[in-house]
Amino acid sequence: MQYADLHTHTLASDGTQPPTENVRLALAAGLGAVAITDHDTVAGIEEALKAGETMGITVVPGVEISTVAGGTDIHVLGYFIDYRSTQLLDRLEELRRTRDRRNELILERLNELGLQLTMDDVIASLKVSKKADETIGRPHIADALVRKGYVGSMSEAFDRYLGKDGAAYVNPPRIEPQTAVQWIREAGGVPVLAHPGLYDQDGLIAELAEQGLAGLEVYHSDHTPEQEAHYLAIAERLGLIVTAGSDFHGERNGVVFHAPIGARKVEMKAVEQLIQAKESRP
Template sequence: MHPPGCTAQARASDAMNDRKGDVSMPFVDLHSHTTASDGTQPPADNVKLAAAAGLAAVAITDHDTVAGLAEAIEAGKEYGIEVVPGVEISTVHAGQDIHVLGYFIDWKDETFLSRLAELRRVRDRRNDMIIERLQALGLEVTMDDVMASLMASKKAEETVGRPHIADALVRKGYVANMAEAFERYLAKGAAAYINPPRIEPITAIQWILEAGGAPVLAHPGLYDQDDIIPQLKEAGLVGLEAYHSDHTPEQETHYTALAESLGLTITAGSDFHGERGGVVFHAPLGARRIDASVCKRLYEQRGGRP
């Protein structure tokens, strides 16, 4: 019997065996966001897009929340797409935002849910601090403006992030588009950037392992902190997102080699966030993909299994 959560890989293996390699291994996109965090598409739409892109599986990895998983998993049954239950946890190390992906987590575990709720409270405080700094800069923007820019009302277990603030700045005419909002105000080093104290990536790895998941470092090329990756592996990190929409080809080659040297699973993700102002944020779903055997390997590594 094939393990739960890896039927996409199992079907791929069966097809390859039955047809002696005449069909290509199906692919998976292991990084996507929905309206449960800062994406613009409902979870079911991500699954539908995954089917349209010819994927065997898609991971839903919203920021500090698992609120979109139930809808996505139901949609997966409708579209015949495997949904990998995931999350992207926000952490900070040496003043740098570091994101840790967790796959095949027990997304109903009460301890894990409580920990995510605390992370969302930190995020809410960060958002308030950003608004205060924007107002100090003379921009008349409030959290009410931010919430008005959302496609739908947010539930308590969903998150509000910088892209939502950027949307409000565009709507009020302070910037022309999201890229300008981040460049002038919201990106690291910009005028209204705030980075409050958060948990360390090692803590996020521990939380994911304790929730029965497989921790993977998201888009390492954005951090310039390769020196911490061996330390994270010692803490239980099992994978590295070598293929990401914001990585250069050189970075993808570098992180593939680094993952191989450390014995880490190589993953890939588009980091799809939907479309804003006619522009797809990061990349279309499926733009970064990897063969479905990675799904099985992550499943086998969940909870710190060797």
């Protein structure tokens, strides 16, 4: 029986590996499929699809769209999108501009706290230079904080400064998750709510399901077994596709963030269900 990891990141956003390496790691983990779901960009999909053809593994083209609801970051995954859609590309560019502004605000807050860190420092910590359609995120800032010696690890950077309860956390206005669901559907894709256990907004799931949400990421590296059982019950009650993802971001300073590819996986049936949901659209 083959499995799929439906949530991984590459160098196109805040991962540390090129898309080809994600595909190779998925193959090494014995998976039948892997999704490329970078933050607010589809720049890594073409390379991954070519690698998938070469290695004989299914690559699911995807994206992870950043939204806000109730003051909380909410991420919506989109699968089997038309990643060449000019409308989608324009919308993702708009989201990246908001992301860039958030990064500036975080750095301003860090400087106010006495941590001297600039965007040049963050860029200097990157493995490769960023293209215009790729993103810089909080893990890059966390890595720069580690390199400057302000914190000892990525997790400490998020706990003390960059996470929701961190001293430098900022959350500028963004689109709502309902809008992300609409955008994904308009791009021919299938919208799935990412890691619901991180939000404490269970009421949002049913609301989004009424507006076109098709699936729920029940199994995630940051979910406890109790949360997975809880969200499995919700997905079954609402008739949502059950997905799983490691949320792999690669390795930094010897630590894999969030977890290795394949650490959370779901049967290939979920991929088939996503395809069916796409094809059954009116």
